[in-house]
Amino acid sequence: MANMSPKKNEMPVQKPDVRNKNFDEVALGYTEEQAVDEANRCLGCKHKPCVGGCPVAIDIPAFIGKIKERDFEAAYQILQKQSSLPAVCGRVCPQETQCESRCVRGIKGEPVAIGRLERFAADWHMKNAKEAPAKVPSNGHKVAVVGAGPAGLTCAGDLQKAGYEVTIFEALHKAGGVLVYGIPEFRLPKAIVQREIDTLKELGVKVDTNVVIGKTITVDELFEDGFEAIFIGSGAGLPRFMNIPGENLKGVYSANEFLTRTNLMKAYTEDSATPIVHARKVAVVGGGNVAMDAARCALRLGAEEVHIVYRRSDAEMPARREEIEHAKEEGVIFDTLTNPVEILGDEHKFVKGMRCVRMELGEPDESGRRRPVTIEGSDFVMDVDAVIMSIGTSPNPLIHNTTEGLETNKRGCIIAEEDTGLTTREAVYAGGDAVTGAATVILAMGAGKNAAKAIDRYIQGK
Amino acid sequence: MFEILKKQELNPTVTLMEIAAPLVARKAEPGQFIILRVDEAGERIPLTIADFDREKGTITIIFQIVGATTEKLNHLKAGDHLQDFVGPLGTPSHVEGLKKVAVIGGGVGCAIAYPVAKKLHQLGCEVHTIVGFRNRELVILEDSFRAVSDKFVMMTDDGSYGEKGLVTNALQALIESGETYDEVIAIGPLIMMKFVCKLTEKYGIKTMVSMNPIMIDGTGMCGGCRLTVGGKTKFACVDGPDFDGHEVDFDEAMERASMYKDFERHQYEETCNLFQKEVH
Ligand SMILES: Cc1cc2nc3c(=O)[nH]c(=O)nc-3n(C[C@H](O)[C@H](O)[C@H](O)COP(=O)(O)OP(=O)(O)OC[C@H]3O[C@@H](n4cnc5c(N)ncnc54)[C@H](O)[C@@H]3O)c2cc1C
Ligand SMILES: Cc1cc2nc3c(=O)[nH]c(=O)nc-3n(C[C@H](O)[C@H](O)[C@H](O)COP(=O)(O)OP(=O)(O)OC[C@H]3O[C@@H](n4cnc5c(N)ncnc54)[C@H](O)[C@@H]3O)c2cc1C
Ligand code: SF4
Ligand code: SF4
Ligand code: FES
Numbered sequence: 001m002a003n004m005s006p007k008k009n010e011m012p013v014q015k016p017d018v019r020n021k022n023f024d025e026v027a028l029g030y031t032e033e034q035a036v037d038e039a040n041r042c043l044g045c046k047h048k049p050c051v052g053g054c055p056v057a058i059d060i061p062a063f064i065g066k067i068k069e070r071d072f073e074a075a076y077q078i079l080q081k082q083s084s085l086p087a088v089c090g091r092v093c094p095q096e097t098q099c100e101s102r103c104v105r106g107i108k109g110e111p112v113a114i115g116r117l118e119r120f121a122a123d124w125h126m127k128n129a130k131e132a133p134a135k136v137p138s139n140g141h142k143v144a145v146v147g148a149g150p151a152g153l154t155c156a157g158d159l160q161k162a163g164y165e166v167t168i169f170e171a172l173h174k175a176g177g178v179l180v181y182g183i184p185e186f187r188l189p190k191a192i193v194q195r196e197i198d199t200l201k202e203l204g205v206k207v208d209t210n211v212v213i214g215k216t217i218t219v220d221e222l223f224e225d226g227f228e229a230i231f232i233g234s235g236a237g238l239p240r241f242m243n244i245p246g247e248n249l250k251g252v253y254s255a256n257e258f259l260t261r262t263n264l265m266k267a268y269t270e271d272s273a274t275p276i277v278h279a280r281k282v283a284v285v286g287g288g289n290v291a292m293d294a295a296r297c298a299l300r301l302g303a304e305e306v307h308i309v310y311r312r313s314d315a316e317m318p319a320r321r322e323e324i325e326h327a328k329e330e331g332v333i334f335d336t337l338t339n340p341v342e343i344l345g346d347e348h349k350f351v352k353g354m355r356c357v358r359m360e361l362g363e364p365d366e367s368g369r370r371r372p373v374t375i376e377g378s379d380f381v382m383d384v385d386a387v388i389m390s391i392g393t394s395p396n397p398l399i400h401n402t403t404e405g406l407e408t409n410k411r412g413c414i415i416a417e418e419d420t421g422l423t424t425r426e427a428v429y430a431g432g433d434a435v436t437g438a439a440t441v442i443l444a445m446g447a448g449k450n451a452a453k454a455i456d457r458y459i460q461g462k
Numbered sequence: 463m464f465e466i467l468k469k470q471e472l473n474p475t476v477t478l479m480e481i482a483a484p485l486v487a488r489k490a491e492p493g494q495f496i497i498l499r500v501d502e503a504g505e506r507i508p509l510t511i512a513d514f515d516r517e518k519g520t521i522t523i524i525f526q527i528v529g530a531t532t533e534k535l536n537h538l539k540a541g542d543h544l545q546d547f548v549g550p551l552g553t554p555s556h557v558e559g560l561k562k563v564a565v566i567g568g569g570v571g572c573a574i575a576y577p578v579a580k581k582l583h584q585l586g587c588e589v590h591t592i593v594g595f596r597n598r599e600l601v602i603l604e605d606s607f608r609a610v611s612d613k614f615v616m617m618t619d620d621g622s623y624g625e626k627g628l629v630t631n632a633l634q635a636l637i638e639s640g641e642t643y644d645e646v647i648a649i650g651p652l653i654m655m656k657f658v659c660k661l662t663e664k665y666g667i668k669t670m671v672s673m674n675p676i677m678i679d680g681t682g683m684c685g686g687c688r689l690t691v692g693g694k695t696k697f698a699c700v701d702g703p704d705f706d707g708h709e710v711d712f713d714e715a716m717e718r719a720s721m722y723k724d725f726e727r728h729q730y731e732e733t734c735n736l737f738q739k740e741v742h
Contacts, residue, residue, distance in 0.1 A: 171681050173499060173506070173546040210548040212681055216485050237683040241695060248688060248695070248714055250721045257684035265505070265678070349717040396682050398700065 003040035006109025011116055013326075020299045020330040023185045023268055027091070032070070035120040039067035042112045045104055050114060053102035056082045056446045060099060060114055067117055076125035079118060084154045084449075087126060087192050088179060089442050090119025094320045098442070126195060133203050139163035141459050144227040146213045146399065149177020150441045151233030151432025153200060154448030155455075160203045162456050167227075169211040174264060177235055178433075179441070181264040182256070184293050186300070187323075190263075214402040219428065228462075229427045229455045232414060233448060236395045236433035242285070246343030247389070251279065251351035255286070255294045255390035262297045279386030281305040283354050285340055286390030287317035290438075292324060294388045295332045306332050307382065311339040311359050311372045337361070337372065341379065343387055353381045395434045403428075413437050421451035429455055463543035464498075467520060472602040475527045476570055477536050478512070484519030486511075486549045492577035493555030493672070493704055496521060497680045499546040500534045507531045508677045508699075510574040511550060521549070524573030524602070551680040552703050555647070555670070557581050562588040564636065564643045565611075566629050566658055568650020569595060572603050574672050575649040576610075583610035590641065591615070592632045594650070598623035630657050643667055648707060652716050659707035671707035673698045675718060690714055 012028040013019070019026050030038065042064040050060045059078055066075035079086040093099075095115035103111030141164050145156045148170040156166045174180050176193045201207060211217060213234070222230055239254035241247050261276045262268055268276075282298040284291050287310035298306045308327070310317060313336050317324060328334065337359040344353040358378035361370035394412045405425040407415045414423055414430040421429040431447025433439055468480035486496060495510045513522035527536050538544070555578050563582055567575035572593050582589050591611040595601050596619045608614050615632045616624025625632065633646070646669040648658040655671040662669040675687045680699040687698040692709035696702065 171548070172679065173548070210546050211485065212548060212551065215551055215681075216489060216549065237681075239683070239685045241685065241688075243695070248690060248718065250718060254685035257678065257686045260678055260684055266503075349714075398681060 002043060003037055005041065008041075008110045008113040008116075009034045009038040011113075016326075016329040016331070019186065020296070023300055025189050026186050026326060029123055030116055030120045032072075032124075035067055035072075035117060036070060038113050038117060039064045041105060042068075043104060049102040049104060050099045050112075053099040054082075055098065055440075055442050056449065058082045058099075058118075063121060064112065064114070064117055067121060072121055072124040073129065075117075075121040076129075079121055082449075083118075083442075083445065084157045085150060085196055085441070085445055086118050087122035088150070088188060088196070089445070090115050090117075090122055091188050091192075092183060092320075092440075093118075093442050094440060096321050126192070133199060135202075135204055136161055136163050138165050138204075141165065142167070142227045143229050143231065143455060143459075144169060144222045145231045145233065146219075147171075147177060147233040147235055147432075147434070148175035148197070148207060148209075149233055149235050149432060149444060150179060151235075151434070151444035151448040152177070152231065153196065154445045155231045155233060155429075155431070155452045156205045156448075157200050157203065158449055158452035159455060160200070160205045162452070164456075164459075165204070165206075167206040167208060169213050169217070170207065170209045171212040172264065173209050175207050175209060177233075181260045182290065182293070184259070184263050184297050186296070187293065212398070214398040219399065219403040219406070219425075223427070228459055229429065231421070231448070231451050231455065232399060232423070232428065232430040232434055233432045233444065234396060234399055234434045235444075236393045236413075236436075236438045238394045238396045238412075239389070240392045240394065241389055242340065242391060244340060244342055246345055246351075249343055249345040249349050249351050251386045252343060253386070253388045255284070255290045255388055256393065258294050258388050259290070259297065262301070268297075268301060276301065279303050279384075281307075281384045282386045282388065283307045283309050283340070283382060283384040284388045284390055285309045286392070287312065287319060287336075288390065288392075288438075289319045289323055290393075291388075291390035292319045292327045292332075294390050296327055296330060298386070298388065299330055299332065303386075307335050307384070308332055309335045309338050309340060309354075309356065309382070311337065312369065313337055313361060316369050335382075339372065339374070340387075344381065351385050351387055352383075354384050354387055355379055355381050393438050395437065411437060419450055420454035421447055422454060427458065463545065464547040466538055466540050466542050466544065469538070469540050472524065473600050475600070476524060476573075476602050477527070478522060478524045479535075479538075480520050480522050481544065481547060482519060483521045483547050483549075486521050486547065487514045487516050487519045490514040490516075490521060490550040491554035492557065492581040494550035494552045495680070495703065496523065496547055496549030497551060497677065498523075498535075498544050498548075500531060500538070501545050504534065504545065505531050506546070506678055506680075508551070508674070508680060510672075511577065512573045513577055513580075521547075524570065526570035548680070552699060553701070555581070555672075555704050557585060557587070560585075560587050560644045562590075562643055564590045564592065564633060564641075564646045566633060566646065566648040566650070566654075567591070567593045567607075568629055568648075568654040569600065570602070571650030571654070571672075572607070574674075575647065576603050576606055578647055578649075579607060580610045588612050590636060590643070592617065592629045592636075594618070594629035594632075594654070595623070596620070628657075629654060630661050633658065634661060637665055637667075645670060647671075652712055652719065655707060655710075656712035656716075659710070659712070663708050669707040670704050671710060672703045673705055673710065673715065674703060675715060676721065689718075 432444030
């Protein structure tokens with residue numbers, strides 16, 4: 001019997017004034033009852049409009065149908081046909097602009113909570129499934145994967161399941177990419193990511209951490225070592241700065257540095273050896289997911305005041321709505337239509353303030369968003385002692401610079417065919433943020449999947 | 463895990479270790495560095511590749527005990543393992559084509575200067591080495607340097623060994639005596655490099671320095687290692703660590719190096735206490 005409530009089942013969450021002091025997960029997940037109740041809101045539309053909104057075309061009505069029947073394991077099995085990281089995507093996908101934006105229930109109320117249901121089924125499986133994944137006998141072909149982010153992990157998993165011997169090379173000391181060094185614990189518990197990586201290892205995937213491709217080993221040497229194809233999923237980890245005066249003062253971080261110190265090096269735990277500036281008042285410059293994460297981490301590290309400083313208006317912010325709302329609830333202050341022009345330092349070169357100007361929205365620019373223009377004479381000084389620059393990242397040129405024949409576009413992104421990931425060099429494939437620039441987990445995963453299929457065809461066709 | 467094959471105390475605060483790291487050894491070049499973590503809860507710290515042996519698959523590091531991580535590292539012995547060891551990182555020193563070079567090392571900076579001097583010597587370049595230490599007790603690598611130098615000058619601040627004075631005094635003396643250099647390579651404390659650069663600027667001698675700002679990833683991801691060089695922001699871990707010393711903003715680099723002073727002192731004291739407790 002369909003549930004005709006116009007509203008989604010609320011997601012149980014930690015209270016804002018509690019969670020803004022801890023690093024535990026904010027959203028607690030549906031109970032079985034809530035999940036079944038929410039699943040009953042799905043009409044099981046024959047033409048499946050929602051599926052068209054999912055970059056990897058998960059059969060949404062089918063998996064939700066299984067939740068209705070309380071066959072949670074079957075729901076999971078449907079999810080994992082298209083997605084190798086459903087517990088991750090259910091948590092971090094920008095559902096409101098993807099699957100849920102196409103849901104017919106969204107016309108007269110709120111759409112079905114597809115993401116929450118996906119998370120529920122994936123978590124249920126993790127908690128209850130026992131059997132170890134079956135190892136596939138080797139077909140004798142070796143493939144190398146560069147980077148252990150969602151793109152690389154997905155590509156490696158799919159190839160291993162098809163019988164290839166896969167080795168992932170990861171520059172950092174821990175696998176997971178942005179999932180471990182960027183997205184904070186309170187949004188994506190690291191145990192979930194670790195679990196996915198452990199599963200891959202059980203399948204037989206080798207994960208070699210502490211190997212920087214382009215430095216420790218080059219792409220050419222990988223071929224010499226007997227790898228027949230290579231997938232590059234090295235992400236877009238190079239931080240941008242604004243190039244305004246004062247950016248090298250003490251207390252100015254790139255979001256990457258701040259989040260890496262906090263998440264990967266666990267600066268928030270008692271026994272971490274990694275220092276972090278415990279600032280009183282923090283300004284985070286930018287309006288994306290990265291900025292929201294940095295702001296919410298800063299709050300949790302004990303800052304009295306955290307500001308998001310964004311040059312356009314609230315409506316243009318690229319972050320997921322849920323993250324913006326969560327940040328607001330937790331007490332992050334939003335200074336929109338505001339742009340920094342200079343960071344001010346004290347006599348010891350520590351940050352003591354940030355000069356900003358107010359903006360207004362003018363004519364639309366190339367991106368279709370209204371261009372922010374400075375309001376003359378509106379400058380003022382914001383009282384802050386730390387600034388976190390979160391204005392975007394681009395792909396690291398390290399691999400491109402050391403690999404002959406691997407071409408990039410003017411933004412530094414590796415050029416690759418859209419549906420196969422084939423680069424300008426034979427047997428070298430690429431996908432994820434390294435190709436698109438900073439994007440999403442699900443797109444990176446989808447690219448890894450497509451490349452795995454293409455690599456399989458390439459090797460079998462040789 | 464990476465095994466420590468050999469440990470040798472060079473002086474009371476400087477230790478040499480040889481680590482089994484075949485992949486790193488295969489590619490290492492003078493001027494490059496590695497990043498290590500001692501254990502699972504440890505910090506990532508960069509150390510220069512002081513020497514390497516491609517055949518044996520080993521990397522030599524020489525470190526000064528200055529804080530918590532280097533203290534912890536120094537408590538390990540041959541046969542123990544390091545959690546993480548990644549490299550070679552950074553751009554190798556440009557040594558090709560140089561005919562006559564003055565290599566200047568200050569304190570533990572000598573560990574970074576030595577592989578460069580050795581490589582220059584192997585390439586047939588005339589190498590004049592000036593090394594400086596606070597006092598006789600702290601001298602390291604003297605024999606190694608002598609073996610690759612056509613001229614060798616030892617300086618100590620207090621005159622307890624070699625000549626009394628700073629490395630800049632020795633360099634100036636050499637230049638004034640008529641020596642000419644294609645390049646000066648200066649590696650040591652920021653303040654030393656700054657003053658060497660001031661001196662060589664006067665004589666118009668190109669000077670390369672090796673910068674060692676605080677680093678995390680060492681691959682260009684965090685931007686924590688940024689410096690101003692020639693008015694532009696550079697990442698020491700990928701664009702360097704070697705830079706044209708006449709373009710480096712040393713004052714800014716010195717300020718940035720002190721960012722975590724209080725935290726570091728606290729960690730160091732905690733670590734020392736920890737080890738004292740273990741002993742008792
Ligand atoms: C703070 C933050 C929050 C985000 N929030 C969301 C969100 O809520 N929802 C969402 O969908 N997306 C989000 N994103 C974006 C998403 O995380 C990325 O789009 C996604 O992780 C890209 O995956 P990837 O596999 O291409 O690259 P990455 O995850 O960046 O992984 C690349 C890996 O390659 C390694 N590597 C790089 N160079 C080398 C080399 N030379 N040799 C060996 N290894 C190398 C890196 O160390 C890294 O581990 C967020 C990103 C950040 C930074
Ligand atoms: C490219 C490079 C090469 C280096 N090579 C050598 C070497 O061959 N031998 C050697 O003795 N030292 C070298 N250093 C310096 C060495 O990394 C620091 O002494 C070490 O990190 C100190 O760690 P700690 O925890 O013991 O001390 P801490 O108490 O943490 O710090 C003491 C001092 O070390 C510096 N420091 C701290 N953390 C870092 C970090 N992550 N990266 C860089 N500097 C830091 C700080 O300026 C601080 O003042 C090098 C640094 C760089 C960047
Ligand atoms: S993977 Fe993302 S877009 Fe696709 S159904 Fe799940 S939440 Fe929606
Ligand atoms: S569009 Fe909405 S209601 Fe229809 S099948 Fe998809 S999730 Fe269910
Ligand atoms: S150490 Fe992170 S960018 Fe250089």
